[in-house]
Amino acid sequence: MANPVLVEVTRGPLVESRHRGAVAVSDADGHGIFTLGDVTAPVFPRSAVKALQALPLIEQGAADRFALSEEELALACASHSGEAAHVAGVERMLAKAGLKPSDLRCGAHWPIAQAAAAAVARSSAPTPLHNNCSGKHAGFLCVARALAVDHADYWRPEHPVQRLVRSVLEDFTGAALGEACCAIDGCSVPTWAVPLRNLAHGFAKFGTGRGMSGERARAAVRLRQACANKPWYVAGTDRFCTEIMQLFGERAFVKTGAEGVYCAVLPQQGLGIALKCDDGASRAAQAIMAAAIARFLPLAASERAGLSRFVAPSLRNWNGFEVGQARVTEALR
Amino acid sequence: MANPVLVEVTRGPLVESRHRGAVAVSDADGHGIFTLGDVTAPVFPRSAVKALQALPLIEQGAADRFALSEEELALACASHSGEAAHVAGVERMLAKAGLKPSDLRCGAHWPIAQAAAAAVARSSAPTPLHNNCSGKHAGFLCVARALAVDHADYWRPEHPVQRLVRSVLEDFTGAALGEACCAIDGCSVPTWAVPLRNLAHGFAKFGTGRGMSGERARAAVRLRQACANKPWYVAGTDRFCTEIMQLFGERAFVKTGAEGVYCAVLPQQGLGIALKCDDGASRAAQAIMAAAIARFLPLAASERAGLSRFVAPSLRNWNGFEVGQARVTEALR
Numbered sequence: 239m240a241n242p243v244l245v246e247v248t249r250g251p252l253v254e255s256r257h258r259g260a261v262a263v264s265d266a267d268g269h270g271i272f273t274l275g276d277v278t279a280p281v282f283p284r285s286a287v288k289a290l291q292a293l294p295l296i297e298q299g300a301a302d303r304f305a306l307s308e309e310e311l312a313l314a315c316a317s318h319s320g321e322a323a324h325v326a327g328v329e330r331m332l333a334k335a336g337l338k339p340s341d342l343r344c345g346a347h348w349p350i351a352q353a354a355a356a357a358v359a360r361s362s363a364p365t366p367l368h369n370n371c372s373g374k375h376a377g378f379l380c381v382a383r384a385l386a387v388d389h390a391d392y393w394r395p396e397h398p399v400q401r402l403v404r405s406v407l408e409d410f411t412g413a414a415l416g417e418a419c420c421a422i423d424g425c426s427v428p429t430w431a432v433p434l435r436n437l438a439h440g441f442a443k444f445g446t447g448r449g450m451s452g453e454r455a456r457a458a459v460r461l462r463q464a465c466a467n468k469p470w471y472v473a474g475t476d477r478f479c480t481e482i483m484q485l486f487g488e489r490a491f492v493k494t495g496a497e498g499v500y501c502a503v504l505p506q507q508g509l510g511i512a513l514k515c516d517d518g519a520s521r522a523a524q525a526i527m528a529a530a531i532a533r534f535l536p537l538a539a540s541e542r543a544g545l546s547r548f549v550a551p552s553l554r555n556w557n558g559f560e561v562g563q564a565r566v567t568e569a570l571r
Numbered sequence: 572m573a574n575p576v577l578v579e580v581t582r583g584p585l586v587e588s589r590h591r592g593a594v595a596v597s598d599a600d601g602h603g604i605f606t607l608g609d610v611t612a613p614v615f616p617r618s619a620v621k622a623l624q625a626l627p628l629i630e631q632g633a634a635d636r637f638a639l640s641e642e643e644l645a646l647a648c649a650s651h652s653g654e655a656a657h658v659a660g661v662e663r664m665l666a667k668a669g670l671k672p673s674d675l676r677c678g679a680h681w682p683i684a685q686a687a688a689a690a691v692a693r694s695s696a697p698t699p700l701h702n703n704c705s706g707k708h709a710g711f712l713c714v715a716r717a718l719a720v721d722h723a724d725y726w727r728p729e730h731p732v733q734r735l736v737r738s739v740l741e742d743f744t745g746a747a748l749g750e751a752c753c754a755i756d757g758c759s760v761p762t763w764a765v766p767l768r769n770l771a772h773g774f775a776k777f778g779t780g781r782g783m784s785g786e787r788a789r790a791a792v793r794l795r796q797a798c799a800n801k802p803w804y805v806a807g808t809d810r811f812c813t814e815i816m817q818l819f820g821e822r823a824f825v826k827t828g829a830e831g832v833y834c835a836v837l838p839q840q841g842l843g844i845a846l847k848c849d850d851g852a853s854r855a856a857q858a859i860m861a862a863a864i865a866r867f868l869p870l871a872a873s874e875r876a877g878l879s880r881f882v883a884p885s886l887r888n889w890n891g892f893e894v895g896q897a898r899v900t901e902a903l904r
Contacts, residue, residue, distance in 0.1 A: 240573040240591075247830075247851065250754025252764050254615050255830050255851035258573075258591075282587050345889025348685070359692035369889060421583025422894045431585055497580075497588050517850040518580065518588035556678025556702060561755045 241275035242569050244515070245522040247553070249562040257522035259498065259515040261530060261570065264438035265508050266448035268412070272534075273435070274569055280419050280431035281514045286495030287437070288374050289315040289461050290410055290444065291427075294402040295377045296457035300384035304334040311464035312471035313373030317494060319474030320349025320368040322357075327471060328367055331376040335383045342366035343393045344375045344425035351474055371425035373471075378403075378427070395420065395428040404430065409450065410440030424496055434512040437501055441510030445491065445503030462491050462503070478524045478548065482531065485544050490531060494520065500527040504535050521564055525549060529566040574608035575902050577848070578855040580886070582895040590855035592831065592848040594863060594903065597771035598841050599781035601745070605867075606768070607902055613752050613764035614847045619828030620770070621707050622648040622794050623743055623777065624760075627735040628710045629790035633717035637667040644797035645804035646706030650827060652807030653682025653701040655690075660804060661700055664709040668716045675699035676726045677708045677758035684807055704758035706804075711736075711760070728753065728761040737763065742783065743773035757829055767845040770834055774843030778824065778836030795824050795836070811857045811881065815864065818877050823864060827853065833860040837868050854897055858882060862899040 245257040260275030270277070292314040295301050301311060310331045318324040332338060346364045348355045358364055366372055375392075381399045382389035392399045404415050407430060413419075415430040423429040432440075442448070445462070447455030465472050469483035472493070482492045492502040498515030500523050511530050515522040528548035537545070550565040578590040593608030603610070625647040628634050634644060643664045651657040665671060679697045681688045691697055699705055708725075714732045715722035725732045737748050744765045746752075752764040765773075775781070778795070780788030798805050802816035805826070815825045825835040831848030833856050844863050848855040861881035870878065883898040 249615055249762070249830075251751060252613060252615070252754065254754075256849050258850075280585060282582055282585070343890070345891075347889050352681070356692040359689040418584060421585065421587075422888060422892055424888045424894070426888060426890050426892060429582070497582075516589050517591075517852055517855075519850055519852065522850075555755060555757045555759060556680050557676070557759050558678075559755055559759060561757070 239276075241516055243567055244274065244570055245525050245564055245566055247562060247564045254562065257515050257517060257519050259513060259522065259526060260434055261511070261513040261526060262434040262438040263509055263511050263530065263534060264435060264442050266439070266442040266446040266510070268439040270435055271509060277434040277438075279433060281434055281437070281499065282421060282429045282431045282497065283437055283501065283512075284423060284429055284495030284497060284499055285317045285371065286493050286499045286501040286512075287407065288317065289465065289491070289493060290406055290440070291374060291403050292377050292461055293406045293454065293457050294381045294399065296460055297453065298381050298384045298402070300335070300380040303384055304331070304380055306331060306334065306380070308464040309468045309471045310373075311461060312468040314377030315461060315465055315493070316373045316472045317370040318373060318471065319351035319354060319477060320364075320370065321351050321354045321474050324373070324471065324474065325367045328372045328376045331373070331380065335380045337376075337379050337383070337389070339365060339367050341379055341389065342369070342372055342375050344369040344371045369425060375425065393427045400428055404428070407432070407440075409454070410443055411436040412439065434514060437512035438510040441501050441503045441512065442508060443510070445505035445510060446508050462505070463488065465491055478527075485541060486535070490535060492527060492531070494523070498523040500524070502527060502531065504531070507534060509534055525551065525564050525566050526570060529570045533570070572609075574849055576900055577607065577903055578858050578897055578899055580895060580897045587895065590848050590850060590852050592846060592855065592859060593767055594844070594846040594859060595767040595771040596842055596844050596863065596867060597768060597775050599772070599775040599779040599843070601772040603768055604842060610767040610771075612766060614767055614770070614832065615754060615762045615764045615830065616770055616834065616845075617756060617762055617828030617830060617832055618650045618704065619826050619832045619834040619845075620740065621650065622798065622824070622826060623739055623773070624707060624736050625710050625794055626739045626787065626790050627714045627732065629793055630786065631714050631717045631735070633668070633713040636717055637664070637713055639664060639667065639713070641797040642801045642804050643706075644794060645801040647710030648794060648798055648826070649706045649805045650703040650812075651706060651804065652684035652687060652810060653703065654684050654687045654807050657706070657804065657807065658700045661705045661709045664706070664713065668713045670709075670712050670716070670722070672698060672700050674712055674722065675702070675705055675708050677702040677704045702758060708758065726760045733761055737761070740765070740773075742787070743776055744769040745772065767847060770845035771843040774834050774836045774845065775841060776843070778838035778843060779841050795838070796821065798824055811860075818874060819868070823868060825860060825864070827856070831856040833857070835860060835864065837864070840867060842867055858884065858897050858899050859903060862903045866903070
């Protein structure tokens with residue numbers, strides 16, 4: 239059966255495009271609090287699980303050994319926009335561990351931020367430091383250094399770093415992660431497909447510490463606090479994840495992934511949220527996540543107003559005229 | 572009822588994302604030759620009807636009066652990539668009609684072509700000339716000059732130029748175009764929603780001359796030939812519309828529109844094709860159009876091979892690794 243239409247994009251008097259998707263909200267015991275669509279099909283979480291992928295950085299002692307700051311821990315959890323301070327932060331992480339930008343294996347792409355891309359075009363060309371995943375990769379390299387293993391192949395599924403990451407993901411989601419659900423991510427590390435209900439449960443555990451060792455729970459708190467305190471480093475200027483965490487601080491952790499995925503934690507409510515837009519559109523996934531937060535996080539009136547521009551953003555054309563709206567459907571209101 | 576899934580995007584062993592949509596293929600008498608999904612719902616054709624929007628340029632004598640070349644007529648039908656020769660061509664069109672770039676009202680955006688965007692970043696900033704619609708707008712301005720009317724508001728629905736365009740669209744599609752289906756396009760001119768079956772019928776007429784005046788039929792031939800002879804000016808380097816018309820010449824006219832729309836003509840078969848991807852994704856719409864051409868245009872083996880990379884394109888990550896594929900489903904094979 240088709241997943242429900244969760245976002246309608248209007249133009250003038252008509253609906254122009256429609257986005258379908260699925261949403262799972264879970265508590266830390268794995269009880270489904272709310273679901274829309276099929277939450278049992280495997281979904282590649284992509285960058286939405288970067289905070290879980292960053293846990294070995296704390297657990298293996300690399301964060302302490304290399305004296306990583308909160309900005310740098312936030313970068314390890316980030317899909318950053320490639321702005322100057324993001325790039326400088328990743329370079330600093332690498333230098334602290336005695337590594338170089340040329341050790342990164344994420345590939346190069348233009349900065350997500352248009353102003354940063356134009357600045358790069360004026361003076362040079364994009365490098366792996368500008369890749370939105372470079373902070374995560376710098377974190378992997380720091381783990382390899384802390385483990386005292388060869389770091390050259392840190393991105394391969396069989397490398398000790400990625401084995402640690404897989405073990406963390408299995409612990410949080412309760413899913414067995416094998417070849418049948420393994421693919422290559424945009425930045426070349428493995429990505430394992432997991433049902434949305436398991437991802438939601440995993441993030442509820444990440445937000446509460448329930449069902450995990452004390453050490454792992456403390457590592458999760460440290461990463462969540464770093465992101466809450468330095469949200470600009472998790473995404474960047476005018477980005478959704480950054481603005482949501484600026485708005486709510488430690489009350490909401492939220493992280494985007496490619497192909498229309500979002501995961502979030504509402505620690506005070508003990509809830510995890512995971513969603514995917516079927517067609518991979520981030521404009522829709524973002525509106526769905528904003529609506530889910532509006533529904534499950536108790537909000538002051540001013541906070542509700544701050545969220546509304548994400549739940550039903552107005553769409554403007556090249557002359558700045560309002561031409562339509564991307565609005566979440568009744569299914570999620 | 573939901574439209575069928577027409578494109579699956581895979582990653583490793585699994586389908587990661589899915590695109591639904593509808594397709595209409597019609598002959599010039601309006602007989603539906605093939606349909607998938609709902610072809611009766613109104614769809615904003617956006618830039619997919621630029622060749623129809625350009626007909627007044629011929630019919631009002633502007634093309635002859637200003638001695639527009641085939642390159643310039645192709646630009647009037649184009650969603651160009653903002654490469655240097657596109658920009659120069661639009662400037663030339665304006666100069667021939669005694670107009671300036673500042674007369675354009677399409678708004679500015681960065682060139683679609685990344686190399687062109689980087690070049691602009693190095694030396695200046697994007698202007699309305701770089702807007703993918705600037706050739707269409709230059710055409711509208713030429714029509715206003717030929718009509719000897721004030722050209723300042725050429726983009727407004729009530730301006731004589733847009734009234735002529737609406738009349739052409741009504742003639743081709745057989746649809747009554749009023750306020751209930753009118754919205755503002757990305758470049759600020761009106762866009763009127765029309766069912767896919769009417770768009771397919773309209774393009775079959777555009778490709779055959781059937782059901783229209785001799786003068787209009789000749790104008791259509793002139794525009795189709797300009798695009799077939801100068802396909803680079805209709806889109807640009809590595810763009811789908813350009814590559815398809817380079818492959819097939821006058822045997823296939825194809826034009827993209829925003830939010831997942833494509834229209835095409837197969838003149839020798841007397842067929843028009845119109846499609847929309849529900850969610851607005853151009854990666855899916857392009858694969859669907861390639862599959863529709865492969866199905867309805869008789870092909871040599873080498874041509875079929877040339878098309879296959881658009882029907883099932885491989886997806887590569889930032890390191891160039893093949894991570895998946897966007898493949899058209901059985902429904903359209």
